[in-house]
Amino acid sequence: MARLDYYFRETAAGLRRNGTVAFAAMSTAFIALFLFGLALLIAREFDLVIEAWTGNVQVAVYLDDPPSDDTVGRLTETLQQLPAVSDVSYEDKTAACARFNELFRNQPSITENVECEEVIPASLRVNLADASQYEQIPAALGCAPNDAGEVECSAPGVRAVADYRELLDRLVAITRVLSIGVLSIAVIMLGSAIALVANTLRMGMFARRKEIGIMRLVGATNWRIRVPFLIEGFIEAFLGAVAAVFALFLVKVVFIDRLRGEIEFIPLIRNSDVIAVAPWILIAAVVVAVIAGTIGMRRFLDV
Amino acid sequence: MISLQHVSKTYKNGVTALAGVDLEIQKGEFVFVVGPSGSGKSTLIRLLLKEEEATDGDVYVAGKALDKITPWKVPHLRRNIGTVFQDYKLLQDKTAFENVSFALEVIGKPKHVIDQRVPEILDYVGLGDKLNAYPDELSGGEQQRVSIARACVNRPLVLLADEPTGNLDPNTSVDIMRLLDKVNKIGTTVVMATHDQAIVDAMRKRVVELDQGKVVRDQSRGVYS
Numbered sequence: 298m299a300r301l302d303y304y305f306r307e308t309a310a311g312l313r314r315n316g317t318v319a320f321a322a323m324s325t326a327f328i329a330l331f332l333f334g335l336a337l338l339i340a341r342e343f344d345l346v347i348e349a350w351t352g353n354v355q356v357a358v359y360l361d362d363p364p365s366d367d368t369v370g371r372l373t374e375t376l377q378q379l380p381a382v383s384d385v386s387y388e389d390k391t392a393a394c395a396r397f398n399e400l401f402r403n404q405p406s407i408t409e410n411v412e413c414e415e416v417i418p419a420s421l422r423v424n425l426a427d428a429s430q431y432e433q434i435p436a437a438l439g440c441a442p443n444d445a446g447e448v449e450c451s452a453p454g455v456r457a458v459a460d461y462r463e464l465l466d467r468l469v470a471i472t473r474v475l476s477i478g479v480l481s482i483a484v485i486m487l488g489s490a491i492a493l494v495a496n497t498l499r500m501g502m503f504a505r506r507k508e509i510g511i512m513r514l515v516g517a518t519n520w521r522i523r524v525p526f527l528i529e530g531f532i533e534a535f536l537g538a539v540a541a542v543f544a545l546f547l548v549k550v551v552f553i554d555r556l557r558g559e560i561e562f563i564p565l566i567r568n569s570d571v572i573a574v575a576p577w578i579l580i581a582a583v584v585v586a587v588i589a590g591t592i593g594m595r596r597f598l599d600v
Numbered sequence: 601m602i603s604l605q606h607v608s609k610t611y612k613n614g615v616t617a618l619a620g621v622d623l624e625i626q627k628g629e630f631v632f633v634v635g636p637s638g639s640g641k642s643t644l645i646r647l648l649l650k651e652e653e654a655t656d657g658d659v660y661v662a663g664k665a666l667d668k669i670t671p672w673k674v675p676h677l678r679r680n681i682g683t684v685f686q687d688y689k690l691l692q693d694k695t696a697f698e699n700v701s702f703a704l705e706v707i708g709k710p711k712h713v714i715d716q717r718v719p720e721i722l723d724y725v726g727l728g729d730k731l732n733a734y735p736d737e738l739s740g741g742e743q744q745r746v747s748i749a750r751a752c753v754n755r756p757l758v759l760l761a762d763e764p765t766g767n768l769d770p771n772t773s774v775d776i777m778r779l780l781d782k783v784n785k786i787g788t789t790v791v792m793a794t795h796d797q798a799i800v801d802a803m804r805k806r807v808v809e810l811d812q813g814k815v816v817r818d819q820s821r822g823v824y825s
Contacts, residue, residue, distance in 0.1 A: 303705060508702075511689055514649070515754070516679035517706035519672065 307525035308532065311501050318500055319533055322493040326537025326585055327544070329486030330578050334545045336479035337574040338566055343472035345564040349400045350468070351461040356423040356434055359456045363390075364419050368454030372421055375437055375452075381430030386422050393417045400564040404557050418456060428462050487581065491589045494533050498526045498593030523594055530593065531586045538582035542575045601627040601758060601789045602648065607657035608813075609643050617643035619813040620657070625791065627757070630784045632800050633793045634824055635810035641793035644810070645760050648791070649681060650674050662757050679707055682751030682759040682788075686766035688743045690735045690750075696722060697731040700750045707754065717753055725749045725779055741772035745779065752783055759783060761792040765799060773799055797824040 312319050351357075358376070360368060369387050376385045388396075394413040401407045411417075425431060435441065439451030440458045448457050502509060512522050546568070553565050602625040609618040618640045625631055633641050646652040647659055650666050659666045662680050669677055690699050701718045722731055725745040735743050744764060751759055761780065765773035777799055784790045794800060800807060800823060807822030808815060 507689070508691060511691070511702070512706045513675075514678060514683050514689075515703040515706060515750070516675040516677070518675045521706055521708070 304524055304528060308528040311525055311529045312532065314504060315497055315501050318497045319529070322490065322497045323533045323537050325486065325493045326490040326534050326582065327540040329483055329490040330538050330541035330581055331544050332479055332483035332486055333581050334541055334574045334578050336476045336483055337577060338545065338570065339479060340472055340476040341570050342566050343468060345400060345566065347465065347468045349564045351465045354422040355425050355428060355462045355465055356431065357459045357461065358421040358423060358438065359418045359459065360420060361454050361456050362418055364454060369421070372452070372454065376421065376423055376434065379433045379437055381425050381427050381433045383424050383426035388422055389419045390414060390417065393419065403565065403567050431460060431462060434458060487585060490537070490585050491592070494530050494585060494589035495593040497533065498530055498589065501526055501529065526593065527590045530590045534582040534586040538578050541578050542571070545571050545574065601625055601662060602791065603660040605658045607647065607654045607659055609647060609652060610655045616813055621813070621815055623808060623815060625789060627789055628784070628787050630781070630790045630805045631792070632805055632807045633791060633810060634795070634800060634807055639810040640813040641810055642762060645762050645793055648760060649683065650677060679754055680757045682756040684744070684747050684751050684759065684761040684764045686763040688747040690743055690746055692735050695732045695734055696727055696738065696746045699746055700753050703750045703753055721749045721753045740768050741775055744768065744776055748779060748783070752788070756788065758789045758791065761790065763794055764792065765794065765796050770798060777803060800824040
């Protein structure tokens with residue numbers, strides 16, 4: 298107990314003495330972790346959009362209403378025999394509606410106004426082994442664009458074929474650019490956060506070099522000397538992480554929640570998505586503290 | 601208690617501080633190490649604390665070969681050695697009591713031990729009425745007493761003193777020497793590096809004289825030169 302008390306007192310004294318620098322380290326950690334979380338949330342948002350718009354498949358074959366078991370079996374077999382196709386799965390009306398309702402759970406303006414069971418057809422969802430061979434699918438189903446530019450299919454039971462390749466590619470590309478862009482900035486900021494936290498630890502040790510010298514003379518162990526500084530680093534990173542999670546919630550409330558009901562058919566991230574990134578932010582904070590501690594302690598404390 | 605066998609120390613910049621020193625100090629002895637500046641006195645003390653490692657030869661303190669002690673065991677070696685310096689090395693923002701208790705606190709001694717031993721040792725060095733004084737409220741001699749109290753509070757086997765009277769006037773120096781003698785009388789081995797001729801001559805203890813890193817004289821009940 299006496300030991301915990303000692304560490305706590307030393308750490309608190311360190312933070313007080315080192316106030317401004319500790320604050321700088323904390324703010325940098327905050328910005329870095331915030332951007333890191335933002336990158337994760339951007340990726341999550343685009344996942345949702347991709348899921349809503351394409352069901353995360355390249356091709357959807359929409360079926361006539363209601364589809365007969367026979368149609369589903371026959372079409373599945375036809376599609377699976379095509380060399381371009383890698384896998385086919387059947388999504389019935391109930392599953393499609395469940396997915397729709399889940400995606401737009403927080404946007405009742407959408408779910409309430411759409412008669413899901415009537416509007417959304419059952420479909421066969423197709424992923425391609427070779428996306429450039431897409432043409433095999435409309436050909437096999439006898440689909441061709443009519444004069445109005447809509448695709449009509451001659452195979453019985455097929456209402457339409459939707460080609461999501463381009464959309465999917467584009468969405469994935471945008472996700473990649475945005476989240477990698479933000480992630481790179483986050484990594485640079487995490488680097489600065491590590492440097493700044495390490496620096497506060499060093500300054501703290503420099504300010505207390507006389508005390509540390511005496512501690513070493515009277516036989517204090519290295520850990521006894523280091524731990525208060527390490528805790529200080531952890532506290533700085535941890536406070537940065539807490540602020541980052543808080544700021545992400547703020548972003549979600551101020552920017553994302555305003556869009557609800559304003560834009561159509563774009564599912565938006567929810568609180569649970571922000572909560573899901575929080576552990577990653579904490580892990581990143583721990584990494585920052587550990588690396589900063591290792592760098593900060595190095596060479597200062599050789600016996 | 602302390603044994604040096606053919607010990608040499610050459611610093612990285614090529615300066616040879618000690619050259620083949622042999623020295624045996626028994627438990628409970630009081631030894632002056634004398635010699636001009638640069639003769640190797642401070643290096644000798646640093647070797648005994650394992651702040652420096654001998655380039656050659658073996659150093660034993662309290663029965664342990666220092667080159668065999670792993671870095672993480674060094675703190676435990678130092679708990680058996682008290683140290684006193686010319687500049688006292690007291691923390692200015694701590695009282696006499698806190699300066700002494702700091703030494704026990706950082707080696708993990710429980711509070712009841714601290715509360716018992718610290719007033720006891722401060723009383724022993726003659727500062728029983730100045731527990732709550734800050735260093736700048738104490739005279740040089742009193743500050744050195746605090747530092748001796750800090751060095752002795754954990755009951756070390758050896759007390760190393762590097763020029764403990766270097767900053768003190770002759771009368772105060774005599775008081776400090778009386779105190780070190782008292783510490784020695786209770787069984788602590790005392791090794792004191794000094795320039796102070798008057799003190800060495802007055803005390804008539806064993807004198808080891810170093811010159812250019814070599815022992816040039818080792819005399820019991822000796823004088824400065």
